[in-house]
Amino acid sequence: MGATIKIAIIGAGYMARIFSDNAHQLGIETHCFAWEKGAVAADFVDYFYPISIFEKDQILELCKEIEITGVVATTELTIPIAAYIAEKLNLNGISYDDAQKITNKYRNRMCTLDVQNLNQPRFALVSTKNDIFKLNFKLPFVLKPSNxxxxxxxxxxxxxxELDLAMEYTFQNVNDSTCLIEEYLDGGIEYSVESLTYRGTSYIIQITEKISSGPPHCVELGHSQPACISKVLKKKIIETISEALEKIGVVNGPCHTEIKIIKDEIYLIEFNARPGGDHIAWPLVDLSTGFHYIQAAIKIACNDFTGVDYKKLKQRYAGVRFVTEQTSYLKPLFDVCEKFEWCYKKNEINEDLTCLKNNNGYNTNYFIYASDKPVDIDKINDDISR
Known part of the structure; x- marks a missing residue:
């Protein structure tokens, strides 16, 4: 790829900075579009345009003038904008029609009802407590924004x-008058599937095992790659998610699909048609596989992708642990983790541990590990704590 290649990055958060850094490694010029306030990536891109991401026609005209080669989304909100620009410029992306719906969890569940081996919890859309009472859902159940x-x-x-408080909490994050109610899937382990799709062909790059806080808000407290699963289950996940991605309209680009495995059965949590955040897509996938996931996503957007040679993927171990109020037991290891060879990065924000209520892996205490051999974080921590 030559120096004249130009990528449009929609949004200016942490993922936008990651896209910019990876684009520069490829010799690609970066153009970022977002509000100036809170624009983390503004100082790391070649050109920053302080324009609301919702001014899609204004961004489109600028992209025409710049002669943009590809466009990437960085968050759920930017997915339709990136798709609109890509479609208008005849670049690789998701269709604008699908992109407007692809963040809707209810829609995605309906689209994938007939996917073999993909189980769905009972689910419905609700607006009021009366809607919930009429459905007679068994307790416990989950409320979540559908978008x-x-x-x-x-x-x-x-x-x-707990219903009134839960509804208030959920509807603070809802853009319309409805939210999703779902059967609570008890037991099992949460995973995410990191994929790339190019012209309708999907490649599963890595499967991530998650550490969840559990109820009430199911916040993610850590990630490990690769997931500790059997070859049979891994094959099943790859085949199932590849079919599901086609059903929801992911024909180009990255997707971070969240699932839960209960007794070797796959249950859908949600799709996110963008790279996995909280360090999953980068650097964990790079560290565990040697495959430059974000760079590949950029190449897909620029129509310069040549597929994935699975034989060249490394079999390494990588992960992140967020050191919070919920994981205060990790504080002894966090204090000295940089002394270990497996420590890739330590990020200390505050000596006081805070309680995570939402996934916020960039603005909290954490450490990232990477090694050719498995790293038993809990055992190492226990040894230090004695």
């Missing part, structure tokens, strides 16, 4: 005394 990812607004309702 947002990242566990924002998710609340597990264990008894009806």
């Amino acid at each position: 947002l990812g990242g566990k924002r607004g998710v609340s597990v309702v264990n008894n009806l005394d």
Whole structure:
């Protein structure tokens, strides 16, 4: 790829900075579009345009003038904007029609009802408490926004005394008058599937095992790659998610699909048609596989992708642990983690541990590990704590 290649990055958060850094490694010029306030990526891109992401026609005209080669989304909100620009410029992307719906969890569940081996919890759209009462859902159940990812607004309702507070919490994150109610999937382990799709062909790059806080908000407290699963289950996940991605309209670009495995059965949590945040897509996938996931996503957008040679993927171990109030037991290891060879990065924001209510992996205490051998974080921590 030559120096004249130009990528449009929609949004200016942490993922936008990651896209810019990776684009520069490829010799690509970066153009970022977002509000100036809170624009983390503004100082790391070649050109920053302080324009609301919702001014899609204004961004489109600028992209025409710049002669943009590809366009990438960085968050759920930017997916339709990136798709609109890509479609208008005849670049690789998701169709604008699908992109306007692809963040809707209810729609995605309906689209994938007939996918073999993909189980769905009972689910419905609700607007009021009366809607919930009429459905007669068994407790506990889950309330969540139907149009947002990242566990924002998710609340597990264990008894009806918690319902008012849970609904208030969920509807603070809802853009319309409805939210999703789902059967609570008890037991099992949460995973995410990191994929790339190019012209309708999907490649599963990595499967991530997650550490969840559990109810009420199911916040993610850590990630490990690769997931500790059997070859048979891995094959099943790859085949199932590849079919599901086609059903929801992911024909180009990255997707971060969240699932839960209960007794070797796959249950859908949600799709996110963008790279996995909280360090998953970068640097964890790079560290565990040696495959430059974000760079590949950029190449897909620029129509310069040549597929994935699975034989060249490395079999390494990588992960992140967020050191919060919920994981205060990790504080002894966090204090000294940089002394270990497996420590890739330590990020200390505050000596006081805070309680995570939403996934926020960039603005909290964490450490990232990477090694050719498995790293038993809990055992190392226990040894230090004695």
